Amino acid sequence: MNYKSRITLDIVFKVVFKATGYLVLALLGGIFAMLIYNSISFFLDVKPFDFFTGMEWAPTAKNPKYGMLPLILSTTLVTFGAMLIAIPLGIGTASYIAIYAKPRVKNILKPTIEMLAAIPSVVIGFLGIVVLSPGIADLADLPNGLNALNGAILLAVMALPTIITVAEDAIHAVPNAYKEASYGVGANRWQTLRKVIIPAAAPGVITAIMLGVGRAIGETMTVLMVTGNAALMPTGMFDSVKTMTATIAIEMGEVPYQTTHYYALYAIATVLFFMTLFANIVGEFFINRFRKYHAV
C-alpha cells in the first residue's frame, strides 16, 4: 500500500472512531428525548398532580384513571423488602469472602456468585412461580404465593451478586495499613472488621447498595411473573402488587398507538429512568469518594 492511501486510511478511521463516540451520546440523548417527548404528550391530557398523587390506576376503565401512586408504592415496597434481605446477606457474605475465607474457598465462592449473576431473570421468575409461590402459600395460608413478598425475595436474589461483588471489592481495597494498625493495638478480627474496615469501606459499600437498588428498581421479568399484578394500593407484603416495570411490560403490548394510555406508560418509564439514574449517580458519587480517600 502506498504512503498516500495509508495516510487516508488513518484519517478515515480516526473520523469513524470519533463518530461512534458521538453516536453513544446520541443514543442516550435519543432515549431521553423519547421519554420526555411522550411524557409531555401525556401531561397534555392528564394533570401531573393527578398522575403523581392519584391512588387509582385504571387506564382501561370507562372513566380512565392514571394515578401512579399504587405503582410507585409497589415498586418501593418490593425494592425495600428486597434490600432488607439482600443488604445484610450481601455485606455479610462480602465480609466473609474478603476477610475470613481461605484462598481455596474464595476461588470457589467468587465464580459461583458470578454464575448466579448470569442466570436470566426469566428463569428466576420461573422458580418464583414453581418453588416460592407454593411455599409462601403454604406458610401463610393463602390461595397463591404471588405477592410482594415473593417479588422481594427474588429481587434480593438478583441484587445479591452485584452487592456482594462491589462490596467485596471495596472491603478488599481497604489498605492493609489500616488492618495492621488495628491488629497492632490488640483488636481481633471481628473488632477490626466492624470498627475499622467496614467504616473505611463504607463509601464502596454504599455504592454496592445503590447499584443493587438500581438493579431491583429496574427489574421487569421477575416481578412481572410473581407479584400478582394487581394495581392496587399495597397494604402489606402478602398483597398482590404491580410494579412500574411490570405495568409497562404488560400494558404496552395491548395499548393502541399514541393514545393517552400509551403516553402514560412512557410517563411511568420516565419516572423509572430518573429513579435508576438517581440511584446510579449516588452510587458513583460514593465510589469516587472512596477512590479519593484511599488513593494509595
Next chain:
Amino acid sequence: MQFKTNRLSSVIEWGSLLLSTAIVCFFIAVIIWEIFSKGFSVLSWEFTTMVPKEGMTSGGILTPIIGTVLLTLITSAFAVPFGICCAIYLNEYAENTWVTRTIRAAIRNLSGVPSIIYGLFGLALFVQALNFGTSLLAAGLTLGLLSLPYIITTTEEALKRIPNSTREAALAVGATKFETIKDVVIPSAMSGILTGIVLTLSRAAGETAPILFTGAAFYINGSSGYVNQEFMALPYHLYMLSTQHQSIDQVRPIAYGTALVLVIVVFLLNLTAFYIRYKYRKDEN
C-alpha cells in the same frame, strides 16, 4: 472474664457472617437443583431438535433455540463493531475534554438504564420510526443497543492493559496510528475483548424485556429465519409457558426443559469466557 466474653462474641459474630454466606450458597444450590433435577428428564435429542407441537404441549423447542441463536448473531453484528470502535476512540484518541467526560458518563448511565426502557426505545425507533416492524432485526438491534455499554467498557479495559511502549515500538518503525491499533494493539488485547463479547452475548441471550414488543412471538409456524418477521426465543418461550399458556400444568415439564436449556447455554458461554481468560493468563506467563 472479659477476655472470654470478647472471644465468645467474636465467634458468634464470625458465625453470623458464615451464616450469610451459607444462606447465599443455599439460594444458589436451590436454583441449580430445582432446574437441573426437574428439567433433566425432559431433555433429549428430540427436545432440542423438534419444533413445538399441539399448542406447545408436546414436541420440542427447536424454533425458540434457532430464534435465540439468530437474535444473538444480529446483536453481536451490531454491538461488536460499534462497541470496539467506540472503545478505541476513548482509549486511543480521546483527550481529557469535557466532551470525552460526557461520553464516558453517558456510557455509565446507559449501563444502568432498565432493560424495559431499551425495549420502549427499540419499539419507538426500530419498529415504528424506521418501519422495521416487529421483527428479528428490530429485536436484535434493540438488544445490540442494550449490550453496547458493556462491550465498550470491557474492550476499553482490555486496551488499557496494553502498555504504551508497545504502541511506541510500532510508531518507531513507521506505522501510522491506525496501523498501530489494527496490527499491534487489537491483536494483543484480543483475549480481553473476546471475553467481554462472550459475556455480553450470554446476557443478551437471556434477556426478555427488550424483545417483548420488538418481535418475540409465542408461536411461529415453521422455523423462523427471516429478519423481517417475528420469531420465537427461549426466554420469551419460558415466560409464556409459565404464565400465559392455557394449560399451564400440562406444559410445565417443557417449561422446565426450556429453563434448563437456557441456563446451560448461559453457563457454557460464561465458561467459555472463563476459559479464554485463563488461557490468556497462562500464555502471559
Next chain:
Amino acid sequence: MKTKLSAQNLNISFGTKQVLKNVNVSFNEHEITALIGPSGCGKSTLLRSFNRMHDLSPDANINGTIMLDDLNIYSKNIPVTEIRKRIGMVFQKANPFPKSIQENITYGLKINNLPHGKDVIEKALQEAYLWDEVKNDLKMPATRLSGGQQQRLCIARAVALRPEVILMDEPCSALDPVSTLKIEELIKHLKKKYTIAIVTHNMQQAQRVADKTIFMYLGEVMEEGPTEQIFNNPKNEITTNYINGYFG
C-alpha cells in the same frame, strides 16, 4: 567529521513546564554520541524529539529546528513515517511486538513496502548478533526470549529498515551485565554503518562506547565534546561535579 543529525535552538515545553532550553547539539556520521546527565535533565526528551515521538503528546510545544543532513524533519513535505524509517529507535525496556520473532522484523518492512524475504530477516538478525541463537525458532513468539535477546531483537527490528540514524534510550538499563556487554559490543560494531545517539545513566558505559559525549543539566546542554575530554578534562564545573559523583 560530517554532521548527520543536529538541533538548533531547540526549546520544548509540556504545558507550562519547559523541559529543553535552547539546545544546540550535533551528532557526527558513523560515530556514537552519548547523552549523559542526572535524572530530569531532558536527555530522553531530546532523544525522542529526533524521531518526532512528541507528536503523540497533545500538550507538547516544540520550537527550533532539527536537521537530518539538510532536511528539516518537521517540514511539511516529508511524512513523519518516512522520518521514522530513516531514524530508528531502541527503547529502554525491550518492547518486541507480541508476534513471532520473524514477524517482528517483517512488520516494519511490510508496512513501508520494503522487501521482507528470508534473506532480509537473516541479515537483520545477523547484524544484531542474534541469528545463531534463534535461526531455528523464527516462528516462536518473541516474548519467550530472554531480556537480552529481546533487546537484540529490537535492535534487529530497527536495523532491518536500513535507517541512517539509530536512537537508543538507555538500552541496557534493564539488562544484566553480561547482556549489557554483548549489546555494547554490538553497538560499537553498528557505528560502521549507522550514526548512533545513546542516552545513558551509566557514565562508565559512555566512556566504553561513545566517541563524543554531551552532558545535560536541567534542560540545557552544559558541555559537548570528545568523550576523553569530557571525562578527563571537563571545562564546566557542573560537569566536573557530576562526573565525580557529587550529585546525580
